[in-house]
Structure formats: C-alpha cells, structure tokens
Amino acid sequence: MSESRSAGTVRRPALRDVAREAGVSEGAVSKVIRNAYGVSPAMRARVEQAIDKLGYRPRTAARAMRGRSFTLGFETPHIGNDLHTLVIEGAAEQLDGSPYQLVIVPGMGRLGAKEILDALVDRQVDGIIAIASEVETEWIEKLARHTPVVILGRHDQSERFDTIINDDVAGTDLVMDHLLGLGHTRIAHLTISSPSAMTPHVFRQTTYVQRMEAAGLSPVVTQARASERGAYEAAVGLLSGPERPTAIFAGHDSLAIGVLRAVADAGLDASEVSVVGYDNIELARHPLVSLTTVDQCGDEAGRVAIQLLMERIEGRTVARHECFTPTLCVRRSSGPAPS
Amino acid sequence: MSESRSAGTVRRPALRDVAREAGVSEGAVSKVIRNAYGVSPAMRARVEQAIDKLGYRPRTAARAMRGRSFTLGFETPHIGNDLHTLVIEGAAEQLDGSPYQLVIVPGMGRLGAKEILDALVDRQVDGIIAIASEVETEWIEKLARHTPVVILGRHDQSERFDTIINDDVAGTDLVMDHLLGLGHTRIAHLTISSPSAMTPHVFRQTTYVQRMEAAGLSPVVTQARASERGAYEAAVGLLSGPERPTAIFAGHDSLAIGVLRAVADAGLDASEVSVVGYDNIELARHPLVSLTTVDQCGDEAGRVAIQLLMERIEGRTVARHECFTPTLCVRRSSGPAPS
DNA sequence: GGCAGAGTGTCAATCGATTGACAACCACGA
C-alpha cells in the first residue's frame, strides 16, 4: 500500500528509492546526479544503473527548496506576438543543451504583468525575461533584489536589472529617411497609448515628430487601440479626412497590417498611400502583404537575454544594458509619393 | 546576517516569518492562506495583516512537495502556431480567477515532445495539455499514470488520457463539398508527413482521397515540408506541371499561405486556382489574404481542455474524448472552376 | 456539577533533494 496511491496512480521514484536499489546512501546518489566531487567510478556505475532501472528523475520542486529550480521565466502580455516569438526562439537556441528550461506565462489580456511576474517568483524561477512595459521601475527593482531580471524594450536604465533595447531613434530615422527620400510630405504616424515615457513607441513617436519638424513639415499623430482592428479604424479616419496623408508610419507591424486593410478597403494601394511598419514580423514578408518595415532581430535579443541572465545567476551584480541597431526592409507597401 | 544573503539580495518572507509576526503557529497561518476550516475571524484578521505587512506569498515549490503545484503545463512543438495560440487563449480564459497557472514550454524545433513532457513532470505540474503527435500511445499512457493529461488532435482513444479532436472527416467533407460544388475536377491535396496514422493530417488526406474517388476523380497528394516555405516549393511544382490543378486543398493554413504565395508568384489568382486551408488562423481573415478555410474553434478546445484537466484533478478516472464539429469559412481565395 | 460536542489553535511528521561535517579506509614514508 505504500507503493501505490489511488487506483492507477503510481508514485514516481525518489532519490531514496535509487539509494535503496543501489545499496548506497541518498547523499551519494545526489552527488552522482549533480556530478559532485567524491564519487568513485564504481559507485557512479552502480548508481547510474539504478537510476536507469527505476527511470528516476529529480524533482525540480525539491531542488528549488535548496537553491536552484533550473527554470527561467518569460513574461509576455500575449503570445502570438511575432516579435516575442522570435525572441523566444533565440532564447531557446541559447539554452539548448543546458539544464535550464524556459517557461512562458502568457497574459492573454487577462493577467497583468505584475501578476505574471508574481506567479514566476512563486515558482522560484532562477531568472526572468520580461516585457513589463506597464510596471513601475521601482517595482521591478524590488523584484530584481531576489531574482535576476532582463527587461526587453524599456529605455530607462536601472542599476538593478539588465535591459535589452532596440535603437528606436535610429529605426525611426531609417523610416523617415526612406519616406522623405521618396518625396512624401504628408506623413502620418499611428501609435498606441503608452503606460510610461520609456516605451519604444514613445521614442518612435518623438523621433517622428522631430524629423517632420526638421523637414519643415507638420506632424500628424493618431492614437489607436492596440490591435489590428484599432489600427484599421484609426486608419479609416485618416484616409477619409480632408488632407489625406500619402504615407502612414505605423508604430508596429500589427498596426500596419490594419492600416493596409483600411487602404485596401478604401480602394487605394501603395501608389497612393505608402505604409511602413516596425518589427518585421513573419507576415510582413508575405508577397500578398509585402510590408516595408524595420527589422530589430528579435532572435539575437533572445540569445543575449539568456546570456545576461546566466551571468547574473553566476554572480554578476552590475547592470548591463544592450542596444541593437535595426535595419530597414523595403518592400512593396511603400513607394514614391503620388505627384 | 540571518536576514540577508549576499549584497543586494534579500530573503523572501516564509510562512514562519508570518507566524512569528502574528504571534501564532505556522499551522494556523497555513490554514488561513488555504481557507481551511478552524480559524476564528480574529485569528484570520491578525494573520492577514501580518501577510500584508511582510508581503508574504507562498512558494509553489514547497506546496508541490506536499501535493499540488497549482501549475498546469502546455506542450507545443512551436509557439507562433496560431491555432495553438487560440487554444491557449481559451485555456487562459477558463482559468481566469482560479489559483492555477498555465505555463507553456515551447519546443521551438529543438526540444522533442518527450523532453518537454519530462520537463513538466519534473516540475510536478498538476496537469498537462499536449499536442505530442509524435509520441507513442504507450508512452503517454505511462505519463498519464501519475499526471492528468489531455491530448489535442489525436484520434486514438486511450482509456488512460483524455483527448480533444476536431472532426477532420466532417471538416474535409465541407471542403470537398465546396470545391466540387464549384465545379472543380482537378483538385490537389497538399499535406505533411505524419509520425503516426492518428494525426489530423492523415484523416484529412484519407477523406480527401475517398471523396475524389467517390466523385470519379483522380486524387493527387503531394507531401510538403512542414512550413510555409515547404508548401511554397511544393505548390510551385504543382502549378508548373502539365495538368495544372484548378484547386489546391492544403492540410492547414500555414501551408495554404505558402500555396497562395506560389499562385501569386506564378501570376495567377483565385479565378484560375482556388486555395483552401484548414484552421482559420488570424491571417486567413485579412482582406489581403482572404483565405477560404475550416474553422475548428481552438478557443473552445482550450476551455474544454482545462475543464477536463480539472475534472481529472478532482478525481475522475474514466477517460473522456471530446470531438468538435468544424465549420467552413468561405472567402475570396476560392471560386468557380475556370471554364 | 459534570459532560457532550462544537469550535480553535498547536504540534510534529512529512514531502525530496542538497550540503557541510565527519568517519572510515587506504597507502605511503619516516
């Protein structure tokens, strides 16, 4: 009765069972599975044989109680965001072969960043990669006091956690160089509301305004709800206005996709309204979409995020802040200004 | 020195600290946080005050050692798959407000399903939702002996784990009714190789072949690599052959997107080659794509998956197998056969 | 007055792995 619980349920072997099977102490088994000092080849062989026989695997929970959980957490407001997918891809690649495991807790529009981060802390992850754009800096600093944290796309540099950002000023400059070079003068910018002044969207918007004014043009900024549909509705408004823009720079690709839909619905195309996005999501590459956009190599960001976390886990205490330089991908959604 | 570890690192409060702060026993505190029987209102108030003051949160690892981890795991070969995103959305909705948390472990092409499932078991999740199409039934049954499991899109019905499938025969019938009704006779099917005979793709292919033969037509099945690019290449081959098909039924939407690309690149459109997919991913809805496809309500599947897991956690031991009936979404990518 | 029984709170064992202290043993040289 001590070998099984309820009907059809079996107890997974524990370290104790392996020790009994091999006829050695639990400590010895622990040493073997951790590759610790002080085990003879003979002992190692016996223990490994017992492990194989029983199909033993150490429980993460028990290990976590004594230190590491070998788990890293990723917080994202919503999976299905292509940029984040790319980041996760890079992170997974960097983690390949290591004993650490990446787990993702998705907000899906119902859980706030704080709730997710708390859930990760409750599970004693050894490190956290987060977006967390809506969370105050102090809150994250408190979090970082006990768990290594890397924040993506946040422009404020704290001493207590690492950040990885894309150079949004340079990226926006690429877009504006492109559009101005094509002769556009009525360029509108579509953005979303930001919880803080330190988000990428604010930097893109600010740079857009500066460039417009520097070129002697009047900036037009429109706020949309943060979705393809929100962008669609905002774009419909822009296109039906008196002074129709000849180019629309959207804060990111999902918004740009919505803009493209509005352009198509209005019976227009790229020869009349150029559309440019930001992020270079998979869809932007598709020939039916062919969206001009800014690539910010999310996979590289994912790889670096893991590296930074590992450094923290191994003892680094001074913050590091990485910045990537984006590139422009010119496609068919943008063209010369109509004459 | 017992209050802090290394520089800048603080120990999170434990149950013990709350007990000391409130001047009660640890057991009492435990009862309060679990809403267990046997606490007076006065005690509850004192304890809750102490919890607030210290910012205490129970550690999942310690709880897991005594039973539940309040964590459910989701195994997916690759996030960024829109159907899975939809499933996760439904699951998150169903889980809203419960103490359970969903975590996703993505394979990202480097981790096999078994490795992911093992990682989840190591973390003692209370239940698992998995795709696991490549894993043998016996392996999953062994897994299900100690952890509740729901498998998505697997047509073999085991007594030991629950399954949720889409009626792929009915879905394929919808597609074939549609295409045959439009007068198509040269209908090709694009599929991917399957690790077992129980995957949705095999059922779709088999039904396609049966319907073609029943209509007195010759089926043409082409295998593509499992990616948009693989579908593109396969479609290029199909379109440049001697007897060009007038309709292509792709095994799922990502493949269909690749087919659409090939059609566009060949200078053709829906009036010459109809394209139909399966899954109704977000992109299929976009006006620039407008793909006719089969909707299999992934969000509902996600909700039901959570329900099934909860039932298992609460003691159900007989297997349940749910089957959803899909619907057809007709869009502009399909039309009458060219005369 | 005494006793049943409901309501509260404490105690101690337990889950599984890790880790520093320590003991047993060996060989070797003085």
Added chain:
DNA sequence: TCGTGGTTGTCAATCGATTGACACTCTGCC
C-alpha cells in the same frame, strides 16, 4: 608502528508548506 594526507562514503540538518492528531476552551443542557 605510527602518523599524515587523500579518497570515498554516510549522516543529519535544512529548505517551506501541509495535514492529521491532539489539546484546550467554551456553551448548553441534563
């Protein structure tokens, strides 16, 4: 023969929360 030093293995405490057994205090009632 004894001591020294290096290997190898065991022991026991520990991490944090849960839980069943148990003890104590009141009420109310015969």
